[in-house]
Amino acid sequence: MAEPSGCGQAREAIPELAMGALSGEERAAALGHLADCPACRRELEEATRMVDALTSIAPAEEPPPSFESRVLARIAEARRPSLLRRLTPYLATGVVVGVLAGGFVWNATEADRRLAASYRTTLEVADGRYLTAAALYSGRELAGHVFGYQGSPSWLVFTMKKAGGPYQAVLVGVDGTTTDLGRFTLTGRQRSWSTTVDQPIGRIAEIHLRRADAPDMVAGFHH
Amino acid sequence: MWALSDESLLAGMASGDAQAAAALVRRYQARVFGLARAIVREPGLAEEVAQEAFVRAWRHAAAYDSRRGAVSTWLLAITRNLAIDALRLRREEPVDPQVLLTRLLAVEPADEAAQAAQGEEFVRQALRGLPLEQARAIALAVFYGMSGRKIAEIEGIPLGTAKTRLRRGMARLRDQLEVSDG
Known part of the structure; x- marks a missing residue:
């Protein structure tokens, strides 16, 4: 395997990456390099440990007395399948990897397994951020999936079972507003498309894929 | 329990x-x-x-x-x-990085948590040991999630300077904490 290049640029980016402060494009570029470079991954781990250590110095402060009971009530209320369990089938196939590594085309190849390493690092760095998925239906037929990542910026990635289009992606918010996310066409082996979104992922009710010759394909997000 | x-x-x-x-x-x-x-x-x-x-x-x-x-x-x-x-x-x-930094560094470890707080005191000590501008940049990035670009804007410095402060500050912290680990 060729010697990975771009260590210099990645090292520049690592402190901000560990702090979760890097923008989408820079983050994608750095993660792309990290996937191939164990030395930079170790650097990132070290930097993440530093960030953890710094996080721990915030002064402790007792919350209001009802805090504990309110947390327990929320947990009792929220007893439903966890996001992680809902995501597990997708994680196992490595589909989500594409989103985090920059949204390029996903193929079930060895590259996936290499990228899985960067995916794990990303989750570690972005721990606690929102990551979710919704099935995309054409009528009653499963047409693909939409993955949502809450970060800065937030991302959506579409993975489709078949090439096709053109599609116009439209976001429907929980407040009923619609936002045009752009158009895409998938040809040849390309099965995915991604975009950044301004809205928090938690405010998305549905994603529609409009097409000329048939009703919208729809993915419903249940938060 | x-x-x-x-x-x-x-x-x-x-x-x-x-x-x-x-x-x-x-x-x-x-x-x-x-x-x-x-x-x-x-x-x-x-x-x-x-x-x-x-x-x-x-x-x-x-x-x-x-x-x-x-x-x-x-x-x-x-x-x-x-x-x-x-x-x-x-x-x-707008945030005031100095207020944040003062709040982070002024703490005395509480008695009950003295054992656990010892490690944190090392980190505070290391942060105190940094040049002030590096400590401020790190506090803004770690606690407010600010990118180098944002820090440059807030501090009125070039982007390269902001990134350098973050990188040097982190490297220095790491050196100091590794020494205190050993």
């Missing part, structure tokens, strides 16, 4: 044991709330963030991996990310 390890409490919480959940919340609520307060300041929002952090911890308990670090580290990382997201959603007043 207090004799149980964090890992056992987390496992109990994940399996629906309310007593374990209560014990874990009690053990860490001051640190989680304190961190949320340091980041978002407003007490109502900080409480919301801190509650959500425990709910997320419960929800993702199965994903916790003890080889990657302590439960407290994991819980605080979740809190930090949630608080920064909350801050980004309602960015109103």
Whole structure:
């Protein structure tokens, strides 16, 4: 395997990456390099440990007395399948990897397994951020999936079972507003498309894929 | 209950044991709330963030991996990310990095937590040892999630300078903490 290049640029980016402060494009570029470079991954781990250590110095402060009971009530209320369990089938196939590594085309190849390493690092760095998925239906037929990542910026990635289009992606918010996310066409082996979104992922009710010759394909997000 | 390890409490919480959940919340609520307060300041929002952090911890308990670090580290990382997201959603007043830094550095370790707080005191000491501008850049990035670009804007410095402050500051902290580890 060729010697990975771009260590210099990645090292520049690592402190901000560990702090979760890097923008989408820079983050994608750095993660792309990290996937191939164990030395930079170790650097990132070290930097993440530093960030953890710094996080721990915030002064402790007792919350209001009802805090504990309110947390327990929320947990009792929220007893439903966890996001992680809902995501597990997708994680196992490595589909989500594409989103985090920059949204390029996903193929079930060895590259996936290499990228899985960067995916794990990303989750570690972005721990606690929102990551979710919704099935995309054409009528009653499963047409693909939409993955949502809450970060800065937030991302959506579409993975489709078949090439096709053109599609116009439209976001429907929980407040009923619609936002045009752009158009895409998938040809040849390309099965995915991604975009950044301004809205928090938690405010998305549905994603529609409009097409000329048939009703919208729809993915419903249940938060 | 207090004799149980964090890992056992987390496992109990994940399996629906309310007593374990209560014990874990009690053990860490001051640190989680304190961190949320340091980041978002407003007490109502900080409480919301801190509650959500425990709910997320419960929800993702199965994903916790003890080889990657302590439960407290994991819980605080979740809190930090949630608080920064909350801050980004309602960015109103400009932040004063000096106020944040003073708040972080002025703490005396509490008696009861003296043992645990010792490690934190090392970190504070190391941060105090940095040139002020590096410490400010690091505090802005770690506690407010600010990029080099944003720090450059706030501090009125070129982007390259902001990135250099972050990188040098982090490298120096690492050197100092590695020395105190050994």
